[in-house]
Amino acid sequence: MSIDKDTVKHISKLAKISLDEKKVDSLSKDLTSIMRFIENLNKLNTDKIEPLTSIINASLKSRKDEVVDGKIRDEILKNSPEKNEEFFVVPKVIE
Amino acid sequence: MSIISKLSLTEIINGIKNKKFSSEEITKEFIENSKKSKKLNAYITECFDEAIKSAKDFDKKKDYKGLLSGVPIAVKDLFCTKNIKTTAGSKILHNFVPTYESTVTNNLWSQGAFLLGKLNCDEFAMGSSNETSFFGNVINPFGEKLVPGGSSGGSASALAAGLTPATIGTDTGGSIRQPASFTGTVGLKPTYGRCSRWGIVAFASSLDQAGPMTNNVEDCALVLQAMSGYDPKDSTSADKKVDNYISNLTEKVKGLKIGIPKEYRVENMPNEIDNLWKKGIDYLKDAGAIIKNISLPHTMYALSTYYIVAPAEASSNLARYDGVKYGHRAKGKNLIEMYENTRSEGFGDEVKRRILIGTYVLSSGYYDAYYLKAQKVRQMIKNDFDKSFNDVDAILTPSTPSSAFKIGDKSKDPVSMYLNDIFTVPVNLSGLPAISVPAGYDKNKLPLGLQIIGKPFDEQTILNLSLAIEKRANFKKNLEVWWN
């Protein structure tokens, strides 16, 4: 399976990573070689196998419905590259 | 200057307890060593002033109750440390200062240790040579031109060079065991769920595990004891009691059945690796273990499986790095542009490759053929191990297909880099515990390790077996200091 340049561009849009033409080129080569490497899985018949759903064979642990978190706005905003006293600030989405 | 060069972690702790030396003295020595060793580029963040202060405080209080009382420890920069910069080796987190402490490092500090610094690693733990870090390559103390392995390369290098008495790393496909093998140190990946993942920068959620990296097996048991335990903040954490690895540590392994999987004898396997493996078998025979040939038929599919599942999970785990809440933010005319530029500028090439592969194998039309298929093969690989463990108590294999290679040798071809993980990856896929113990040298006098894989939550057995090998292999580091 080869990953052509259009595919690279499409995936990079999904993954929100901008790429210049040179990068698209080299990634197309790299990703194609990785996919070729991965392809040996096709040789295996897995019709009767259930996919692995959980490494730990335990049921989902839950917690009680209590409010013991939050009210830490300063901490939450502290690391943000752009913020004001109350909000994260981001460039507008174009509608 | 020479107190610590010969002492293990256990000996240092005892020495502090028995007042042979103070925590401050020890800490100053490790700091000295670290300051002189910039050539290795093992550190991303030094916490030397804070460490001295902690050492002085310790010497005043003299609280010896903890397992790691009075000891400075540097940790892989993947563990979030409160108020200390945590970068994951990436530009996108180059200025991130967590306001919280990871559960595992908190466990260490609760046992009396304190932070010496944050160690370099492959970016977001993606790599096998520590050549993908935004903060530059790490050098192997065994040779100026050699890689230390990865992704916990900074940890392995610092440990081997005596910059820290012990350290912890993370292992997703071999990132503790492979660098341990390359640097002549001991590295253990616990059973999935044995240690908490809370506060560790996530790479691949179903594969990541934190683990100890030490100079000998006894130290490894000690650090493992201190790190492990159930954490209700981590839904994948195992609610299982932690054994007393230290007090149950013994080289008495008579009668234990050791499996030798034929599929690990790969094509073009270097003679040295094969010979080392044979030596390991002899050591264990000598210790009274019973050797059995076993088959893990789906071994050859493990790397492909791993390089589908791990990137898939990573592509999703790394979606949160968008410049909004923390880390690097690039300029952009609008939100989408800001995202795209931030992530383009912030992520290195290997991370980009893996995110894109991961996105691809999850995408519409490909999910069944790749991701779902990989999870099925994963189940088959796990079944292989489960079946074998009906007949044997542990499995012995080489840790790596070679000794430390040269910087730049494999960095141009991603796939050749991936082949490094061939012996270690099946273990992560199956959630099993495994240890790498240094067992010999290759013809270039570079260290080689042997891997012991155990049953789920049977870290004790693999520790004991590796102790038996350690005693017989008599591995000496024999490092000449060139990096000072």
Added chain:
Amino acid sequence: MSKEKFDYFINGKKNKWEVIIGLEVHAQVLSKSKLFSSSSTKFGADPNTQVSLVDSAFPGMLPVINEFCVEQSVKTGLGLKAKINLNSIFDRKNYFYADLPQGYQISQYKSPIVGEGEVILDMPYGTKKIGIERLHLEQDAGKSIHDMDPDNSFVDLNRSGVALMEIVSKPDLRSPDEVNSYVKKLRSIMRYLGTCDGNMQEGSLRADVNVSVRKIGDKKFGTRCEIKNVNSIKFMQMGIEYEAKRQVELLEAGEKINQETRLYDTRKNATRSMRTKEDAHDYRYFPDPDLQPLKLDKSLIDKLKKELPELPDQKKERFIKEHNLSPYEANILVSEKEISEYYEKVIKESDKKLATNWIIVELFSVLNKKNLSISESPVSEKNLSSLIKMISSGKISGKIAKAVFEKMQEGDRDPNQIVEKEGLTQQSDPKELEKIILDVLSKNQDKATQYKSGKVKLFGYFVGEVMKASKGKANPKLVNDILKTKLK
């Protein structure tokens, strides 16, 4: 009341079309803390004060599920008579947006917690079953505020991570009225169960509306469009009307419908295409590796079943039987749990028929005018009962009661006190009434004579005068009887 016929169709230029509607309702789970983190879910808090490290997706953070949210969705499933899946899986739905800090939403894709169920609607043309496809649990997103700054948006993550139940209906709805009924019924069921407060102004209930059209007689479904995120029933109805007409116009002109997502523009009363959404939103669903599969114990389901309160449909049947109500009356009285409780408290102490009428007509008129819910009623159950008791006993007339009722609303006053204070007790003493009547008749002898010679309309005049003289307190029936005898 004769049954009407269903008659909502779009009359195109060439054909008659029916409208096919399916709803995906997002109902916020009533719980104290969020689905996978322990911050508060309270409405209206200061921005970013109900946000934890997990909610804002800091490195190394992990989800831990709220067991109460699981129970709430099981209860809702039981209320929808649906199949509860003992095994379900949480999946990641991957996409990028400012209000989605993780870059993915934890949801359920192939294995939801609740399967097929149904909701029964009472329409003027009969009862109708609306099929439920499934219900699943998922995280809500935060909020982006676009109008506080010309160049930037502000992000508030308070709502990020709050538990939502997504209830997906089968495409069984056929008109805006049915949609109105359906949403109200869903809301009522959840409020009865206490699993969602259904407060649409606060955003606890919103819906994505799927609309398609087809010619009468056609069996195949047409291409549908989705109107996203509508937070009022009125807008849902208006959006459906506009969208159905738009599609009919396009189809009759020979064009195709593009399957797309649209937004309802409240100012223009129109739907428009969402240009920012990528043509194919590839969410790359996969099971969340931070969470084990959810396994429910049958004993939990049984326990929750036992603890279920009486639901609207059951209560309606019981009301019709026990309280001799018409289906119409019963429907109104069970539409909200609080109304049914109010009603049952009132009829414990006072006459059923009067109570029914007073609540449905008089009380509701006040509540509607002042835009109050029954829990905010200016008149309590106790005092309304007292009022009705006074009517039953003849202490006051129905007319006086209405005046008393008005005064009661000022601070939920006790009607007995009002009647005492203002001396409004009905005059029912025949002797006293006779005095007043004879007095009126003597003052109006000419009119009395005219009446006796055939001007029967004057009877009302005499009644009016007696009422005036008695300040409205005369017992109307007795006045009637006595007047009649005196005018013979």
